[in-house]
Amino acid sequence: xxxxxxxxxxxxxxxxxxxxxxxxxxxxxxxxxxxxxxxxxxxxxxxxxxxxxxxxxxxxxxxxxxxxxxxxxxxxxxxxxxxxxxxxxxxxxxxxxxxxxxxxxxxxxxxxxxxxxxxxxxxxxxxxxxxxxxxxxxxxxxxxxxxxxxxxxxxxxxxxxxxxxxxxxxxxxxxxxxxxxxxxxxxxxxxxxxxxxxxxxxxxxxxxxxxxxxxxxxxxxxxxxxxxx
Ligand code: FES
Numbered sequence: 001x002x003x004x005x006x007x008x009x010x011x012x013x014x015x016x017x018x019x020x021x022x023x024x025x026x027x028x029x030x031x032x033x034x035x036x037x038x039x040x041x042x043x044x045x046x047x048x049x050x051x052x053x054x055x056x057x058x059x060x061x062x063x064x065x066x067x068x069x070x071x072x073x074x075x076x077x078x079x080x081x082x083x084x085x086x087x088x089x090x091x092x093x094x095x096x097x098x099x100x101x102x103x104x105x106x107x108x109x110x111x112x113x114x115x116x117x118x119x120x121x122x123x124x125x126x127x128x129x130x131x132x133x134x135x136x137x138x139x140x141x142x143x144x145x146x147x148x149x150x151x152x153x154x155x156x157x158x159x160x161x162x163x164x165x166x167x168x169x170x171x172x173x174x175x176x177x178x179x180x181x182x183x184x185x186x187x188x189x190x191x192x193x194x195x196x197x198x199x200x201x202x203x204x205x206x207x208x209x210x211x212x213x214x215x216x217x218x219x220x221x222x223x224x225x226x227x228x229x
Pocket of ligand 1: 167
C-alpha cells in the first residue's frame, strides 16, 4: 500500500496543479446554491417558451383585429367592365357576370357575381342586382311574360325592376353604370350592410310603378336612403 504524501501548505504548487486548484475553487460548492441556479435557469427557459407560444397564438388574433385597418382593400368597390354595348341586344334583358373586386383569390367561384342587364335602347341601360329585394334569392328573367320571378316566395318584378307583386316591399337594386368607348361599366363591390348601409355611389332601388292616364308606367328611381336619384 502506498502512503499518501502529506502536503505542506508552504510548499509551492506545480503549475498544472495551480490551475486545477483555481477552477475547483470557482465551482459552487454549496448544493443549495447549485439547485438555486438550476431553478433560475429552468424558470427563464419556461418564461421564454411561454413567451414564444403566446406570440405564436397572438399573431392571428392581432391580425384579425388590426387587419381591416391595414387592408389594401379598404375601398372594395370599383368600376368594372361588363361587356361591349353590342353584346346586349336592344330591348332585351341578358344575364351577365363580373368578378367582385371585394373578393380574394381563395373565394373561388363565389366571387363571380351575376347580374341582369337591360338595354333599353342605344346607350340607355339598367343593370339589376340578381338578388331579390325580399330575402336575397336570385331572381330569374322570363322573356315570355317579361317579368322577373323569384323562386323562393313568389316575388315578381316588372322588366324595369319595379315590384309587381309578392313579399318584396320594393324593386330590384340597380348598379350605377356608364358607357365608356362602347364598353358597359358598372360600379360594384362592397355591398351595403347594417354597419355601412350605403355603397358609394349607392345602389338605386326601383319603387313600384304607377300607371299614368295614358296607361304608360312611370318609373321612380330612388337611392338606398329613399331619396329620388
Ligand atoms: Fe324573393 Fe322572398 S326571397 S320573394
